[in-house]
Amino acid sequence: MDEPIRVLAGTGGVALGEARTNHEGRKAVLLHRDGEPRELIALAETMGIEVVDIQFQKGGEDPRTFFGKGRLQDVSDEISTAVEGHPWHGVDLLIIHSNSSPRQLVNIHEAAQVEVWDRVRLLLSLFISHASSVEARTQVRIAQLQADRSVLRELVNQQTTGERAGFGAGGKQAIQGVLTTVSRELAQLRKKQQKQALARQERRRQRVRGGARTVGLAGYTNAGKSSLFLALSGKEVLVEDKLFSTLETTVGRMEMSPRVLLADTIGFIDELPSDLLDAFHATLDESLQCDLLLLLADCSDSLDELERKLSTSRREVLDRSEDGVLSLKVVLTKSDLGGDVDAAKEVVASMGMSEPMVVSSHDGTGLDELRESIMYSLYGPKRTVIVSQGNDGQRSPEAYVNQIYNTGIVTSKNGFELTLWCGDAELQRLISKSEGRISIK
Numbered sequence: 220m221d222e223p224i225r226v227l228a229g230t231g232g233v234a235l236g237e238a239r240t241n242h243e244g245r246k247a248v249l250l251h252r253d254g255e256p257r258e259l260i261a262l263a264e265t266m267g268i269e270v271v272d273i274q275f276q277k278g279g280e281d282p283r284t285f286f287g288k289g290r291l292q293d294v295s296d297e298i299s300t301a302v303e304g305h306p307w308h309g310v311d312l313l314i315i316h317s318n319s320s321p322r323q324l325v326n327i328h329e330a331a332q333v334e335v336w337d338r339v340r341l342l343l344s345l346f347i348s349h350a351s352s353v354e355a356r357t358q359v360r361i362a363q364l365q366a367d368r369s370v371l372r373e374l375v376n377q378q379t380t381g382e383r384a385g386f387g388a389g390g391k392q393a394i395q396g397v398l399t400t401v402s403r404e405l406a407q408l409r410k411k412q413q414k415q416a417l418a419r420q421e422r423r424r425q426r427v428r429g430g431a432r433t434v435g436l437a438g439y440t441n442a443g444k445s446s447l448f449l450a451l452s453g454k455e456v457l458v459e460d461k462l463f464s465t466l467e468t469t470v471g472r473m474e475m476s477p478r479v480l481l482a483d484t485i486g487f488i489d490e491l492p493s494d495l496l497d498a499f500h501a502t503l504d505e506s507l508q509c510d511l512l513l514l515l516a517d518c519s520d521s522l523d524e525l526e527r528k529l530s531t532s533r534r535e536v537l538d539r540s541e542d543g544v545l546s547l548k549v550v551l552t553k554s555d556l557g558g559d560v561d562a563a564k565e566v567v568a569s570m571g572m573s574e575p576m577v578v579s580s581h582d583g584t585g586l587d588e589l590r591e592s593i594m595y596s597l598y599g600p601k602r603t604v605i606v607s608q609g610n611d612g613q614r615s616p617e618a619y620v621n622q623i624y625n626t627g628i629v630t631s632k633n634g635f636e637l638t639l640w641c642g643d644a645e646l647q648r649l650i651s652k653s654e655g656r657i658s659i660k
Contacts, residue, residue: 242344243267247312247336248294250286251275256316262341263314266348270314271306284326285315295331314341321373339366354415357408364405371398423508426480430626430645432597433480434473435507437536438515439528440486443552445469446580447515448483451590473590476628476640479597482509487532507536511546511596518551518577519558526566533572546596549575550589555582594628598640602627603660604650606635619656622649636660 245268249256252275260270274294276286284291294313301307312334313327319337328335336344343366346359375395426433436444452471473479514536516529529549536547549567554560554577567575576592578585604623606616616635623629626649627641641649650657 241348245269245312246271246307246310247314248298248307248310249273249314249316250294251316252277252280252285254316259314259316259338259341262345266345268312271310280317281323282320283322284330285317285319285323291327291330298331298333312336321370324370325373325377354412354419357412357415361405361408361412364401364408368398368401368405371401431478431480432511433470433482433509434593434597435482435509435512436484436515437507437512438486438532439517442486442515442517442528443580444483444486444515447513447550447552447578448481450580450583450586452481473593476590476594478628479593487528487535511548511593512536513548513550513593515550515552516563516575517553517556518560518563519553519556522559522562522566525563526570529567529570529572533570548573548592548596551575551577553579553581554584555579594640598628598642601630601638602641602646603636603638604646605658605660606637607656607658608635609656613654614656616656619653623657 243266247263247268247270249260249263249270249272251273256273263270274286274290276290278287281287286294297307298310301310310333313331313336315323315327315335315337317337318339319327324335324337324340343359343363346355347363375398423433436448438444448469448471451473469483471481471483473481514529514532516525516532518525520528533547549572551560551563551567560577564575564577576585576589578589580586606619606623608616620632620635620637623637623639626645627639629637629639631638646659650659
């Protein structure tokens, strides 16, 4: 494959050069018109970027420059003339609280002469700094090139409007060559992503063939998915109080339950553009192709925020599930951080959802009850079976006990009496092949 074209996501495709992944210590100014910018500021802080000022302008969004031309010029002058000691001294980034058009990104860059990010570019920069697996890096690169290609096209349009490149229009602008190379790399990356998807499907098929049940974890970013995954599985994953600390799917076995697998994946975020979400569809699939989905929400959020996030998350997972039907359980996390738990339960009930589990991965509250609830949802009530001794020459009872261990999840054993979690179909198959030696108590 050709060496990737380093089109910087976030510069509006204006700067070509080495991609920057470490943004610690940078200063930025946020341009804001409507909505609540707190989440965008939190995303920036996750990467170590300090938002030194928020510039607000009323009225409708300018289709060319987001802010009005005069106000944008004021911002540009302030950045270029800020001396040492001024709050804006060292600002090298403008963040736009919007999913901006390529035209706006190019024009704002031209006016301010600093790097420009909208929501999409900010998320991409965050993804780039966090992607660790080969699959995550492939998905990030696809999303990055899709975003940059749209801006490159705008640059081509602006450069070629009203002129002809070469004698008789036979030539082309240099940036058009870059655009062609970007499109070629995108096609190659999509083929690579398809191969990765096939490999993931095969792994999933092998797990199902082995009798494994899968529990997916879904919810907004920073809802506590990775912390709960760690608490339930004992498997080390990245756990940080940061947005989007998890990008790729992590699959691990639930502790003491070797046939129950947990899938921790990327979290949801507001107003994520469809093309960016599609690039990460593969990671979402791992959680949604499951026997039980745990929909996580932070119960320390305000009640309005809790309802909004739960509603959005439920809609996303149902829209993306294959048949629109999922076994779904709501889990309210971070109960140790305070918040009105009873009121949060009422919000869940008002949405027509079953009573939620309340847990804290930090102090262990509710985790044992959650484990029991997961097992009951997957297998139904526990069963107690008895293995009889049999006659001389028949198969030994120890052999049947071993078969029971291989079929279900045994929680206690007293001689040849075993209590276990096991699906009805698997248990009936075991009994039918035991020649009457295995019976349900």
